Amino acid sequence: MAIAVSVSEARSLATRETAERPSPVLDMLRQDHFAQAALATIALVVLMAVLAPVLPIPSPTATSFGDRLLPPLSPGHPLGTDQLGRDVLSRIIWGSRVSLVIGAMAAVIAATVGSLIGLIAGYFGDNVDTVIMRLIDVMLAFPYILLAIALVAALGPGLTNAMIAIAIANVSFYARNVRGNVLALRNQPFVESARSAGAPHLWIVAHHILPNSFAPILILLSLNIGWMITETAGLSFLGLGAQPPTADWGSMLADGRQFITVNYHLTLMPGIMILILVLALNVLGDSLRDALDPRLRNR
Amino acid sequence: MAHYLIRRFLWMIVVVIGVSIVVFGLIHITPGDPAQIMLGPNAGVEEVQALRRQLGLDQPVILQYGIWASRVVQGDLGDSIVLRRPVLGEITSRFKNTALLAGAAVVISFTIGPALGILSAVRRGSALDRFVMLFATFGLSLPSFWFGLMLIILFSVRLGWLPGTGMTSAVDGGDALDIAKHLLMPAVALAVVPLAVIARYTRSSMLEVLGQDYVRTARAKGLGERSVTWSHVFRNSLVALVTMLGLQVGFLLAGAVYIENVFSWPGIGQMLVDAILKRDFPLVQGGVLLVATVYVLVNLLTDLLYAVLDPRIGMS
Numbered sequence: 001m002a003i004a005v006s007v008s009e010a011r012s013l014a015t016r017e018t019a020e021r022p023s024p025v026l027d028m029l030r031q032d033h034f035a036q037a038a039l040a041t042i043a044l045v046v047l048m049a050v051l052a053p054v055l056p057i058p059s060p061t062a063t064s065f066g067d068r069l070l071p072p073l074s075p076g077h078p079l080g081t082d083q084l085g086r087d088v089l090s091r092i093i094w095g096s097r098v099s100l101v102i103g104a105m106a107a108v109i110a111a112t113v114g115s116l117i118g119l120i121a122g123y124f125g126d127n128v129d130t131v132i133m134r135l136i137d138v139m140l141a142f143p144y145i146l147l148a149i150a151l152v153a154a155l156g157p158g159l160t161n162a163m164i165a166i167a168i169a170n171v172s173f174y175a176r177n178v179r180g181n182v183l184a185l186r187n188q189p190f191v192e193s194a195r196s197a198g199a200p201h202l203w204i205v206a207h208h209i210l211p212n213s214f215a216p217i218l219i220l221l222s223l224n225i226g227w228m229i230t231e232t233a234g235l236s237f238l239g240l241g242a243q244p245p246t247a248d249w250g251s252m253l254a255d256g257r258q259f260i261t262v263n264y265h266l267t268l269m270p271g272i273m274i275l276i277l278v279l280a281l282n283v284l285g286d287s288l289r290d291a292l293d294p295r296l297r298n299r
Numbered sequence: 300m301a302h303y304l305i306r307r308f309l310w311m312i313v314v315v316i317g318v319s320i321v322v323f324g325l326i327h328i329t330p331g332d333p334a335q336i337m338l339g340p341n342a343g344v345e346e347v348q349a350l351r352r353q354l355g356l357d358q359p360v361i362l363q364y365g366i367w368a369s370r371v372v373q374g375d376l377g378d379s380i381v382l383r384r385p386v387l388g389e390i391t392s393r394f395k396n397t398a399l400l401a402g403a404a405v406v407i408s409f410t411i412g413p414a415l416g417i418l419s420a421v422r423r424g425s426a427l428d429r430f431v432m433l434f435a436t437f438g439l440s441l442p443s444f445w446f447g448l449m450l451i452i453l454f455s456v457r458l459g460w461l462p463g464t465g466m467t468s469a470v471d472g473g474d475a476l477d478i479a480k481h482l483l484m485p486a487v488a489l490a491v492v493p494l495a496v497i498a499r500y501t502r503s504s505m506l507e508v509l510g511q512d513y514v515r516t517a518r519a520k521g522l523g524e525r526s527v528t529w530s531h532v533f534r535n536s537l538v539a540l541v542t543m544l545g546l547q548v549g550f551l552l553a554g555a556v557y558i559e560n561v562f563s564w565p566g567i568g569q570m571l572v573d574a575i576l577k578r579d580f581p582l583v584q585g586g587v588l589l590v591a592t593v594y595v596l597v598n599l600l601t602d603l604l605y606a607v608l609d610p611r612i613g614m615s
Contacts, residue, residue, distance in 0.1 A: 257561075
């Protein structure tokens with residue numbers, strides 16, 4: 001009797017626990033004020049990017065030679081105008097679309113391809129793992145953005161090519177991390193029992209490996225996307241990404257640079273926007289990592 | 300240990316060969332005829348044919364790689380299309396300037412970074428710790444090329460304290476003090492992101508060691524806090540810091556591409572971007588190959604240093 005009670009009690013406890021266990025991410029968002037501020041900032045930039053076409057702002061590419069290099073707070077141009085008389089506020093707002101879309105797409109491509117490679121290497125191990133990881137080692141021999149720059153050199157400058165180049169340059173980051181994670185998962189008892197029960201590889205990957213790799217991949221993604229946005233802007237700044245007249249934060253910086261002695265507001269604003277967005281993404285990424293993987297706290 | 304060294308060295312050679320294949324392959328993933336692209340749309344058919352012959356593009360790909368690689372091994376990286384000079388001389392003279400810039404940034408980030416990390420870890424949870432970590436997150440998010448521009452606006456344009464561009468003054472320049480003045484701002488701009496990364500990393504590895512049993516033992520036997528921090532905790536975090544060195548040198552070499560462009564520093568990064576925009580493939584290939592090889596070498600040295608500091612590594 002006593003045993004029966006305790007079993008049913010345990011069962012009810014177990015169900016209650018799964019039902020009421022608070023999501024670590026939501027919990028973090030409720031308590032962490034930095035994370036709240038970061039999320040609000042990101043939401044604001046996304047909103048700005050989405051609403052750009054309907055906002056009452058001039059076209060970002062409309063030139064007006066009579067209004068060249070107006071200082072901030074000029075009538076009709078709250079942030080002034082650039083060397084071609086284009087409205088800086090409008091270009092900042094439209095530029096957020098480029099940064100967000102290209103940065104996010106590059107991150108998703110890198111995460112998908114890299115995770116897949118890491119998954120295959122980690123799950124199959126042995127020779128497959130050796131060959132893949134040796135290739136990844138070759139990719140890692142290129143210092144960071146240099147691989148992206150070399151790829152842009154081959155593909156030719158432009159936003160799409162810059163995005164592809166940044167994505168490829170970051171594949172190794174995901175592949176290595178996901179592989180390590182899968183290697184640890186592969187020898188877990190629940191995977192071994194599935195394997196000994198005769199489950200096909202695809203089934204094991206889909207039901208055991210992938211669901212357990214999702215949180216680590218999300219953490220990597222959240223920590224990586226800020227970099228992607230900085231690098232996209234960086235390639236545009238060097239003239240290898242967005243081409244004129246596209247409104248983009250990186251190329252705005254490059255344009256404004258020529259007027260650094262007289263109109264430094266042209267370089268001030270795009271950089272502040274990159275900093276704010278990347279800072280918010282990094283703060284949120286840190287909090288997300290702490291919430292999803294408490295072992296990594298303090299890192 | 301000797302076995303480990305030999306294996307590590309052989310593996311480095313394999314990686315460098317892999318890198319050379321990627322660098323060589325760049326020209327072949329280019330859409331269209333590389334010779335035509337390099338010479339521009341107005342080039343005559345004969346001119347294009349001549350360049351194709353010069354670059355060996357009229358040969359089978361494997362043979363092309365063989366010819367190219369055997370030349371590279373002999374130090375012949377071809378001639379720059381635009382400069383009409385040997386690539387090797389151009390990249391080595393420019394690499395010295397990049398090495399100076401990256402070296403200065405290493406000194407800045409690897410002195411201030413660990414210091415901030417140690418302070419933070421020792422006074423964990425204090426206002427100082429929170430401030431340092433906030434500063435580190437900020438530094439991590441800072442676009443270095445924009446930070447460089449802001450430094451120029453403040454210290455060159457507004458205050459007029461430091462020269463904003465170049466490596467030497469046009470008049471009476473070139474002495475050590477002159478170069479140091481030109482070096483300061485780009486080095487700081489290049490160092491800021493690695494500095495933030497190192498501060499965070501030092502703090503976390505210090506905290507990890509602080510939680511170890513032997514630290515508790517050291518305290519329990521009555522060792523002073525200063526002695527625990529330095530001879531037990533910091534020494535063991537040092538191993539982690541050495542790993543960082545290899546990674547961060549890669550970051551500095553790549554980050555130099557931005558910083559050199561912002562400050563018109565005559566290094567290999569500035570040359571690379573210029574060469575890409577002018578479609579000067581031999582120069583791009585030579586530059587990328589050199590930087591990647593140096594990075595691989597630095598990583599080899601890091602691994603060796605790592606094995607010396609932590610004898611357990613060589614055994615496994």
